[in-house]
Amino acid sequence: MERLVTLYNIASPSGKEKPMLRYLKAELKRMGISCRQDRQGNLYAVKGRAKTYPCVVAHVDEVHRHRTGTYGAHVVADAMVIGYDHRHKRVTGIGADDKNGIWICLKCLEDFKVMKCVFFVQEENGCIGSRGADMAFFSDCRFVLQCDRWGNSDFITRIHGTELCTRDFVGCADLPKYGYKPAEGATTDVYVLKRRGLPVSCANISCGYYEPHTDREYTILEDLYKCYRLVRHIIVAHKTVSVHSPEPERCPFPGYYEAFGISGYSEEEYQRMVRWFKNGCSRKPLKKDFI
Structure with missing residues (x-):
């Protein structure tokens, strides 16, 4: 809980993600996990040594740009998190899109002996980070998951007509058990990776935030934990590479x-x-x- 609130309290608008990246580097160093940063600013983390890796990604930027020194994220009744601007006496966005995804990445790096994670910059500004990402990093990944979807029940398998994964991958996820269902979604980093030729199954998953891109944005904690339980299950259940061929590139969807x-x-x-x-x-x- 403490780490989640800390993430919400770090301002990281698109193009100004350095404070968040500094925090992530410090956390990775504390956990003894090696990482590197590319010219775009994307941060790549690898834990353990293996022939293949589960991979979870998130974006570090947020839509919200205007904050004062009196802004803070607040846990309400151990059930939800909201943002509040004490100076102006109003609620405000917390950047749960996609700080909830960052939190899940860090949890995976803590809980599993073998893991790859990528933290992308400027997703909200047209997926600039993932458009310039090092695709070779994913060459030994079994699959790629992103937790960057509002709500608590969508398992995004298709974006703008592009299929993201195989039916076998969806079946292995055992979605009904975890309260999820296949759905079609909007542009995010895994879509860009797939359009760039990612040869394995990927998906975007609801992770408990609501009313994103507005001052009313909030997180339901149980829905965030529910998402992590599904991610854990997929990592444990999928020990082999889920091969999935991308479709031909066409006009990219904007951010x-x-x-x-x-x-x-x-x-x-x-x-x-x-x-x-x-x-x-x-x-x-x-x-x-x-x-």
């Missing part, structure tokens, strides 16, 4: 800031963008196309 700017978008505008993409596009859609 939050890239398409709409800091002002954001309405749900209606976003759905128009998704329909534009599914119907085929010759260029990246822009906000002006949908308003």
